[in-house]
Amino acid sequence: MKRKLLSMVLCLSVVAAMAMGCGNPKEAKNEPVKTSDAAKADDKADANDAADADDAADDAAEDTSGDEKLVVGFAQIGQESGWRDAETMSIQTYAEEHSDTIELHFADAQQKQENQIKAIKSFIEQDVDVIGLAPVVETGWDQVFAEAKDAGIPIVLLDRRADVSEDLYTTFIGSDFIEEGKMAAAEMAKLIGEEGKIVELEGTVGASAATDRKKGFDDEIAASYPNIEIIASQTGDFTRAQGKEVMESFLKSNSDIKGVYAHNDDMALGAIEAIKEAGLKPGEDIKTVSVDGVKDIFEAMAAGEANCTVECNPLLGPLFFEVAAQLKAGESVEKWVKSVDGVFTADMAAEVLPDRQY
Ligand code: GYE
Numbered sequence: 361m362k363r364k365l366l367s368m369v370l371c372l373s374v375v376a377a378m379a380m381g382c383g384n385p386k387e388a389k390n391e392p393v394k395t396s397d398a399a400k401a402d403d404k405a406d407a408n409d410a411a412d413a414d415d416a417a418d419d420a421a422e423d424t425s426g427d428e429k430l431v432v433g434f435a436q437i438g439q440e441s442g443w444r445d446a447e448t449m450s451i452q453t454y455a456e457e458h459s460d461t462i463e464l465h466f467a468d469a470q471q472k473q474e475n476q477i478k479a480i481k482s483f484i485e486q487d488v489d490v491i492g493l494a495p496v497v498e499t500g501w502d503q504v505f506a507e508a509k510d511a512g513i514p515i516v517l518l519d520r521r522a523d524v525s526e527d528l529y530t531t532f533i534g535s536d537f538i539e540e541g542k543m544a545a546a547e548m549a550k551l552i553g554e555e556g557k558i559v560e561l562e563g564t565v566g567a568s569a570a571t572d573r574k575k576g577f578d579d580e581i582a583a584s585y586p587n588i589e590i591i592a593s594q595t596g597d598f599t600r601a602q603g604k605e606v607m608e609s610f611l612k613s614n615s616d617i618k619g620v621y622a623h624n625d626d627m628a629l630g631a632i633e634a635i636k637e638a639g640l641k642p643g644e645d646i647k648t649v650s651v652d653g654v655k656d657i658f659e660a661m662a663a664g665e666a667n668c669t670v671e672c673n674p675l676l677g678p679l680f681f682e683v684a685a686q687l688k689a690g691e692s693v694e695k696w697v698k699s700v701d702g703v704f705t706a707d708m709a710a711e712v713l714p715d716r717q718y
Contacts, residue, residue, distance in 0.1 A: 429460075430462050430490070430685055430688055431465070431489045432455075432464055432492060433465040433467070433479070433480070434464060434465070434492040434493070435467050435476045435493045436468050437494050437520075438469060438470045438496075440597065441598050441624055441626040443626070446674040446717075446718035448468075450674065450676060451464070452464065454677035454681055465483060465486065469496065471496060477504050480493065480515075483508075484507055487513075489688045490688060491514070491515050492680055493516070493518065495567075496567060498521060498567065498568045498571065499566065502524050505524055505528040505529060516683055518534065518680055519535075519569070519676060520569050530687060531693045532695070532696050533680060533699070534699055536701070537569050537573045538572045538573075540572075540573055541574065542576040544650075544668075545576070545578075546580065548588070548619050548621055548649045551647040551667050554585050554587055554588065555588060556619065557618055558620065559590070560621045561620065561621070562593060562596065563624060563627075564595065567598075569598075574593070591614060591617070594609075594610075599626060599627065599630070600630040601630060602630065603629065604630030604631065606627075608637070611635070611638045617646055618647065620635075620646055620647070624652045625657035626652075626654070628657060629666075632648065632666060636665075641665075642660075643665045644664070648667050648668070649668045649669070649670075650666070650668075650669050650670070653669045653672065653704060654718060658704070658709045658713045658716055659713065661706040662710045667705065668704065668706065670704075675718065679697065
């Protein structure tokens with residue numbers, strides 16, 4: 361009882377801190393974190409037919425468990441971006457709304473792989489039904505995944521891939537990052553008239569979302585746009601602060617940058633600040649293309665300060681629990697449950713902005 365109260369207090373401060381935009385208290389330990397009613401209001405949107413997923417997850421959880429709950433451990437990366445916060449909210453809200461059939465153990469690894477590994481080990485000890493993981497980097501998972509496999513607990517990779525043999529995880533739910541990079545390259549080419557110097561802000565070193573967004577973009581530029589030159593490419597770790605810092609240094613050493621491609625919107629938003637501080641106009645003097653589709657980039661596009669975003673939907677909670685319920689029921693799932701991404705340009709921003717859910 362005491363524990364429940366503590367977790368509610370914790371969760372209320374999480375939601376309050378998130379609402380103020382200052383990040384939430386770190387959850388280094390594997391304490392279950394529950395969300396409050398306030399959070400639910402923010403996360404009503406459907407992700408990839410989330411409504412269907414919602415029903416199916418409900419059915420599956422009820423059909424298979426009787427009065428036994430679906431117990432899921434989720435090892436989140438951290439709070440590096442608006443996208444990540446939206447995903448966390450989607451997972452926690454879904455679990456809270458289905459607390460009669462679902463028990464969620466949530467860990468925030470504060471961007472550290474060692475914390476994610478610790479969380480997985482503790483989920484194994486707790487003998488959860490399914491382990492969910494957004495792997496901060498691609499490599500280094502073999503041993504702990506093998507431990508989960510030995511314990512008979514399936515691993516579901518959410519939103520980023522892990523570089524392990526296929527028998528060590530059940531499925532990957534997420535986007536085709538190479539395709540996102542290619543779409544971004546085509547948009548950048550259009551924006552700058554297929555010629556000129558551009559710079560690239562990369563995501564976290566070793567993260568599949570960064571490696572593949574770079575590969576898709578760079579390969580497409582090299583193959584189809586001989587007059588576009590990527591003059592600098594450096595990591596900004598998927599954060600706004602580092603996106604700004606790296607862009608500042610790019611601007612100091614180059615005077616003729618025509619475009620910036622950022623592996624996520626937060627880094628683009630940081631770059632926009634740096635461009636303004638350098639006395640240039642983002643969206644005009646320097647065009648922007650980024651990935652995610654968070655509300656802030658739509659606002660920047662509507663204000664004429666950003667040009668394009670490739671949407672990557674973070675509202676994966678319903679789908680994740682649907683898959684978890686299927687696994688608990690012993691059903692097989694596809695090896696890759698693919699998210700569908702789309703391109704949004706500045707001219708669409710004002711119209712779609714009121715309906716953006718994250
Ligand atoms: O694009 C970025 C986040 O893994 C797809 O991680 C995700 C990426 C997302 O921090 O904003």
